[in-house]
Amino acid sequence: MRDALEVPEGSQVVSHLNPPASYDLADHPAPTGREEVWRFTPLKRLRGILDGEASDASLTWTTSLPEGVTMSTITAQEARDLGELGPNERPAALAVANAGGAVLVDVPAELVADEPLVIDLSGTSADDLVWGHLVFRVGHHAEVTIVVTHTGSARYCATTSYLVGEGAQVDVVSLQDWDDDAVHLGRDAISVGRDARVKHTSISFGGDLVRMHANVSYAGPGGESELLGLYFADEGQHLEHRLFVDHDAPRTQSNVLYKGALQGKGAHTVWIGNVLIRKVAEGIETYEENRNLVLTDGCQADSVPNLEIETGEIEGAGHASATARFDDQQLFYLRSRGVTEQEARRLVLHGFFHDLIRKVGVPSLEERLTATVEEELSKNVFRADHVAPVDQPTVAAEAGA
């Protein structure tokens, strides 16, 4: 018998964008690399994670829980019974199968947390294969900020569900700040309750290969989600972010903004923005945007927004994607006010990231993010000899010719 999830008759729409959820590994065969969902990922660099070997290695957990929040261990079956979002790809299915149970973090209903809920996960070696299975259950009308950071090194494959109750307000930040050799396959799956609001921010700086999913579905009408992302790929790094927003309830909203920069040979970023608007999802509003800034030669930024619409009764749906070197119009505007080219570049770059960092809304993190971005930038772009030339001959040079 197939172990597909039970869904009410008629509501199962096989999206062209995302495979259906299933706990059965047979439904998620090992990829060849030609599959739509795998074609951007260099499979070799996953270093065998998808073989699904058992492993009892773990990351070091350092937690800071606001008063009232509890943490416990549950079985995989219990996690499933809680209504987590089932695995829709092999890594998530493997994580559930191999993690030997899930960590459940419970935020009680109506709890308004003053302090962020912080979980720092740290590994010691990329030889360690670590499976992770987490469930955050946020009760109705609770308000909480959840920060999950990843540092050190590991081959880490995890699935995390956020079950957000009615009217709750949740900010989630997942920070991938790994050492250079880490490999991370992660899936954050969010169920947005009726009239709940969720902001999810995924930030990837470190690691050899990071492939993060952010999936959203709605447990009732009126839910809002905002999905933000920030990434900075250096030489040789592969940073991939895949979004799937499943508008499966009426009057729901989603707003996606991912911004990334690339520098150095072989820096590769992938952004896939899938939005499905189901027949039932009348009156919804969605917008997604991805912007990439290519700072040097030899980088590759793939950006694919997909919008699949099954009802015409929507408020609005749109997407935008742009990958460019510096915006010449912005540079011209600043320079026409006397600002030197180098200073104009610095301002534009700063602005590019600051624009997103200020939206994250976690003050304790903003400083750290700004500092990391500064550090990344200082590796390259402020050294004039490494700055990619902008195709911008001055009029003077032309006139003199």
Place this chain on the structure above:
Amino acid sequence: MATLEIKDLHVAVAASDEDGGTEGFKQILKGVDLTIRDGETHAIMGPNGSGKSTLAYSIAGHPKYTVTQGSVTLDGVDVLSMSVDERARAGLFLAMQYPVEVPGVSVANFLRTAKTAIDGEAPKLRTWVKDVNAAMEQVKMDTAFAQRSVNEGFSGGEKKRHEIVQLELLDPKVAVLDETDSGLDIDALKIVSEGVNRFKANADKGVLLITHYTRILRYITPDFVHVFVDGRMVEQGGPELADELEAHGYDKYVTAKA
């Protein structure tokens, strides 16, 4: 003193930029002569596509435009050999028709950075904040705009007022206003015009006002009016020329050309 002198200016643009053609360059300005002296306000009027904005952007040094012949000097100094930012530091200012949005850079940061670049030193903090607030209040912009990203989410009128704030604070020698009146309602048009008139009232300032319509000339009185058609001046006169254009339009000039 401030004298902007444009002589026999020819400017071309890469044809592919304009119409996907493969012919290389398309000539837009075909010999422009214009001298703006201290205290003078010149209005350049012309139909769409005549090259008015090209003239403005060429003076500012936009990389899209290539000067193929002629000269531009400010107080005798060659402007064309200067980079975009050098031109601004030399005393040229271009108020743009479509001011550019710069996400994540606050108006306050932008203005201070520009002022520092123009003056060669950071403005004194105490007087600077006062100056910024005063400049914003004069164009009836809420001072809260200082904390917003440059032009981001501004209405058309707010963007133009922000240009006037910059004109006021950066205090150039010559201001080129490229269709600053377009898209403004009557209140905003008056506010923007008052800003230009305040600038004009200072000693030794030149203004080049590029416009499609005569209505802004009811609020800013030009000393000279030039009619611009197909990349060159076809007629010059005093303010009365604007009235004639108001009555008869550009047809006469466009037909004469054809």
